[in-house]
Amino acid sequence: MSQPTAIEAPAGRQPAVVTRIAPSHGWLDLRLRQIWDYRDLLYFLVWRDIKVRYKQTVLGAMWAILQPVLTMVVFSIFFGKLAGVKSDALPYPIFVFCGLLPWQLFAYALNESGNSLVTNRALITKVYFPRLIIPIAAVLGGVPDFAIAFLVMVLLMLLYGIFPTGWILLTLPALVVFALITALAVGVWLSALNVEYRDVRYTIPFLTQIWFFATPIAYPSSLLPESVRAIYGINPMAGVVDGFRWALLGGSPPGPLLGVSIITVVVVLVTGLIYFRRMERTFADVI
């Protein structure tokens, strides 16, 4: 659409910012640099989402604890005890909680980012900024909840006496970032589609549910035969959950499964960004 560039102004004067506005052609210029220029806005949008959410709910931060803990209890009773689902020699409660931890971060980020453009309609029609800021901010909004739930994880680890091995623990932040990028990759697609096709809003909860059962949270990925396990990595959250268990609870590293996950995410993210850029031009007219 436009490209603010610094050009040389007449001698003795500061270079002026020149914005050129013209119909855009081509779709390979993703203008990611602009996101950096607008980092303050990104910061305030994330801050707004977090602040408003904790202000509006009675239990506030308690939700971040209650949700995974109650899910863990229910799963432990039905899957762990009654159905006797295996849990890679780990106590089932901590096994399932360790899977829920990144999952809830991901599910929240996916839902929020998928709906983000439509909820921020007022901003899009009245102010200019790189639109990508909106789904990115939505994805980041779930991090405090994750941090709180992580404290519960630490408690559980102390309770069960499971301690991670030092250096592997360092992969954890990378896994968190990977979960967020996965959510962003899908969220970028969904949010842009949502502008044009409002049914997307209704498919997100359904998608999240299916995805949940396709991810080794309530069961270990070792249930799958070795031969297909790498293909299972096409679901990037399988890589993240396996990675989390490996980093926090020990056991075997995710291996080729994680590699496949990374490739999948890169493909989804890049195509998503291209699609988003193409649609971005008409967001304000269609939304």
Added chain:
Amino acid sequence: MSEVAIRVENLGKQYRLGPRERYKALRDVLANPFRRSPPAETFWALRDVSFEVQRGEVVGVIGRNGAGKSTLLKILSQITEPTTGSAEIHGRVGSLLEVGTGFHPELTGRENIFLNGAILGMRKKEIESKFDEIVAFAEVEKFIDTPVKHYSSGMRMRLAFAVAAHLEPEILLVDEVLAVGDASFQKKCLGKMGDVAKQGRTVLFVSHNMGAIEVLCHRAFLLEEGKLFAEGPPKPVIQQYLASLPCITDAPKKLQSVDREVEIEAVILRSADGQPANVFSPGESITIELLYHAKRPVARPALWVVISSRWGAICGADMLLDDCRPERLDGRGLIRCTFHNLRLMPHQTFVIRLGGYAADGHTLLFPSTEIAHFQVEGSARDAGYSGAMADSLLERFAPVIVPYQWEFETARSNKQITLPRK
């Protein structure tokens, strides 16, 4: 030598004109993946517009609703892309298409200043350094840590404008923000706009407030049907604009009585300040002025005027009802009818009809005739509605705003909400 701040060349924006279907349902696409939707009708909201604005110039943009003013600002603010042509802007741009964009009711005044500032493109440091000034300008010191939902609409408006007024871009694009708030606040805003102009910044300013355009601007652009119709010093351009409005019908088709003895020579709509207008805001008074010429004396005629929306008549004044009649029409004279505090829905067009009977009350003097149109403008928020879709609903909703109230009663609680929130 002057420098160019904004250069616009052959700018055009085409919109698809469809049945009111802004977004598609996935179902339809899936059901007919290969059938292309029928070629939609299109129209040009802006067509072949070219102009230059010099650095330090303040330019007013006027024109009827739908003339392309807002589209022009939206393109220059990069909210939407042009279909044809190009524009070049030299300098940092700040655009103000709405006051208080992104305000969140749950956040405090302090928090909203930061959020809104960032949305308008200010850096965090910049907001911090101007924070005290903004609070002082808005006169909300005491309530700065109160959630904005508890603010009165006036306070919210002041705060929002204060943030916007402290934006310091080299080029400012402003759309109709001064049309809101009470008179004293409007004056303050105009003062601030004047300061901005004096500091040598470039301003492009869309307004229906002809007084403000005349006082503040060095130059004016008149847009009509997407084209740049006239440009030049504000006064002649404004005159040209007013002359083109249907609110002043210099009897294009002669409005005559049945016996051709009385003629309505002109119909002028005026706002409360006496200025000719064809755009009003909700709650404003509207004066309908009829200049007549009676070639023979007519005693005690019974005239009526009725204001209608697309849904039908909504209010009127009928001399047969109120029994206020002019004793006699003879030669040239004036009849004025003022409707006070007309709370009409923004984004709608209204029609005024006139008719009349002779002294006996049943001999037809004037057949019912459309004499003028006017628009009501403003945002949903100004009218007191905060629903997410409110702005797009206004034009289709019932045309008169009457205060009302919702009550939600359950066994444990009873919540009352009085509307519109004004």
